[in-house]
Amino acid sequence: MKSAVDIAADVRSGASSAREELERTLGVIEARNAELNVFLHVDVDGARRAAQAIDERVARGEDVGALAGVPIAIKDNMCQVGIPTTCSSKILKGWRPPYDATVITKIVAAGAVPVGKTNLDEFAMGSSTENSAFGPTRNPLDPTRVPGGSSGGSAAAVAAEMTAISLGSDTGGSIRQPAALCGLVGVKPTYGLVSRYGLVAFASSLDQIGPFSKTVKDSAVLLEVIAGHDPRDSTSLPEPSPSLVAHVNDGVAGKRIGLVRELFEGADENVVTCVRAAADALRDAGADVVELSIPELALTLSAYYLIAPAEASSNLARFDGVRYGLRVKADDVTSMMEATRTAGFGAEVKRRIMLGTYALSAGYYDAYYGQALKVRTLTIEAFARAYAQVDLLLGATTPSVAFKFGDKTDDPMAMYLNDVFTIPTNLAGDPALSVPFGTADEGLPVGVQLLGPGRSEAQLFAAARVLEIADGRS
């Protein structure tokens, strides 16, 4: 299918129209959504009105922006005025936000046409989209397998060619892991590069919104649109949006890239093969690739599963039935809150709320949450030491290719281990992306992960572009 870059060029030149591109998207959704369960809500009327407005502006000769007329799918944990926002949870039943997330404002200002909200693991807690209250999303490449998660719906929307681009959120790998499992580019930007205003929080110190696309350049375009300082988000970086698209073809000649043992050891053999092949491809393009070890990364999974649930236990407290969403009636307010939360949250969300509540409790804080914060500091320092030696890091995105439904649902630890390679950068606040490179035996895609220091997105895209070309995909 056409890339977002091509759609925008066609819409701006008049070779195509926003309405035409939207109808194609709506057609694919109509054909495949019932089977794949990608969209929880399709805003047909709103999208048609938006597309019409874009076409009218093009007709008037206005510059409608870098995403002119590009249909885009939105993970259903981002607020859009008047559009149901569920976080794939029963507890937000019926809630329609009265405000737009900053990313929505930005993509709309750049001419994009939001078509609807995509499925996710409830409150972004999960790695397979099996934790959705509205049923799992299927992997378009093999509907017997998961698309990954938690942004499984947004990944599947692009993999199924419903839209060329989509927005996901990544707290511990929730963009990169489904990107790897669906054969896409997926980016977790530097913490603070993209505003979190309007993203329903899972773990505030880790959450970042980022793009999915088939091509490296599409992700660069989309990230450039959504990045930049936002006065509504205190943790937003002060700088304006960086120049990314202009550097996509900068290559890696002369770059030092570290192949990190802790970021691929233990992965399936065919994943390791692809990672090593990616290292060779980067070497062929002129990079100096060295193998190195960052032992501290072995501690990050445990630290993450204390910090993220701790923040979540507080972030999710507001879903109490008092102001919006589900309310289960009871005799008094405390019972009402209990009944509402019992009925409204799924098992994984409850598990993490309990984990987090425990980790923050008096008498346990120092041993759990406090200790995890120390590991986080060690992780940040360890990455900083690595980046003093090399420009970028390379590893696997996931230990395996897309797995079958139910494979890991009975064992939370097995599911959590799926994020072992993606979690470290979230703790450090650094950017990372997953780019497809090679295929495994079953013909399923493998994603390799590129990591860099804060605000190194332009270099990451340039390296990803090298792999995209080496992999024979344009």
Add this chain to the structure above:
Amino acid sequence: MTLPGEWEMVVGLEVHTELLTKSKLFCGCENHFGSEPNTNVCPVCLGLPGSLPVLNREAVEFAMRIGLALHCRIAPSTFHRKNYFYPDQSKDYQISQYDLPINSSGYLDLPDGTTVTIERAHMEEDTGKSTHLGGSGRLAGAESSLVDYNRCGVPLVEIVSGPDIRSSAQARAYAAELRGILIATGASDGRLEEGSMRFDANVSVRRPGEPLGTRCEIKNLNSLRSLQRAIDYEALRQIQLIENGAVVRQETRHWDENLAETSTLRVKEDADDYRYFRDPDLVDLAPDQTWQDRVRAALPPMPAERRAAVLALFAAPSSAQRDAVEVVIDLGLDPYVHAVASASGDTTLALSRAANEVAANLKSVANLTVDAFVTIVAMEQRGELSATQAKTVLGAILVDGGDPHEIATALGFEQLSADSLGATVASLIEDHPDEWLRYRDGDDKLAQFFIGQVMKLTRGQANGKAVIGELQARR
């Protein structure tokens, strides 16, 4: 009140004050008391999913003013989340400062010469307000509840004293002095009746020299009177318990103003575990030295300094004058007294008029310019106005403003000229030679006789002091 036997009370106060910022602590909603319920709200203060807090710069400035006025150290600080479920708290956690408050280690000097240490003065957000319908009127047992989130997110500073207070009167004096300081900083309006200031009192009792006793916290006292009564009641209750061989249980207690007693709200065992942790939605707060210096330089004089300045105008102030000074400082009327002093006028008269007539018309005090006040006092001092007339002119200006001379004329207080008064006195002396002789020979009581005669003739227009002046001139 004195406690029985050797008992001594140990009291520490936690004072919450709302800040007079234009907007709330973490969003742009108007910070206004008395609006229609749920009209000053937005996604942020309603805690809607996805919304994020952004710290209000003006609130930080007010907090620093309070800290500096209380001689606190301003340090880099952080915001934490205090987690507990309650319907009037939109996020089910309160953003508050915890282990690193903006202000710490200060003190407050009281008018009686004692000092109370200030442990900290930190920032936090207020909650909404619940109205419980039916049942007891409290949350438990109510048939339904309504929540108004207008107050949710209003900036508060909580000022925590050390356990330095030893009597309910001292607690009251501390609260009153603190109120004066908060008003002087411009950070708070100090309106207790609107809940702008609320007090929690930690009370324990002991015999001198003994270690601190078990304390109870009395919550949400909202007047100086309640504060004082509740502390006295609670200290006596604890003494009685101990003297009867029982022990004081650490608990949070509620003061019932009508019953004039405290009762258990919750005991320590079932106190909440608030699971404080640093709010990841906010960044550290570290006001730079330039900002601190600017705030410090802009601070107006505090009540203690102003009180000393007014008292310095009097060689040996009487106790009534000391009380009058308190009134003048409390109501911010000291500039009037100082203006009279600067004009070398009668400060005793100025203090009295400010603490009585002006204080009684505080609502319209803006009508009274400092110059007009100085003029009225001078006119009275010179005898151009009698005391009654001066008060009348003052009252008229406080209602409508205006020029004292013009008002005096309009009211018919046109002074008898010195010539005309002299002529009147001279003719009275002629008419009453016996009385005059007795007066001339030293019987001062007869001055009253002449004043009475002058008043009769002038229908009260004359000034008694001026009459005595005329009499003495002829003696």
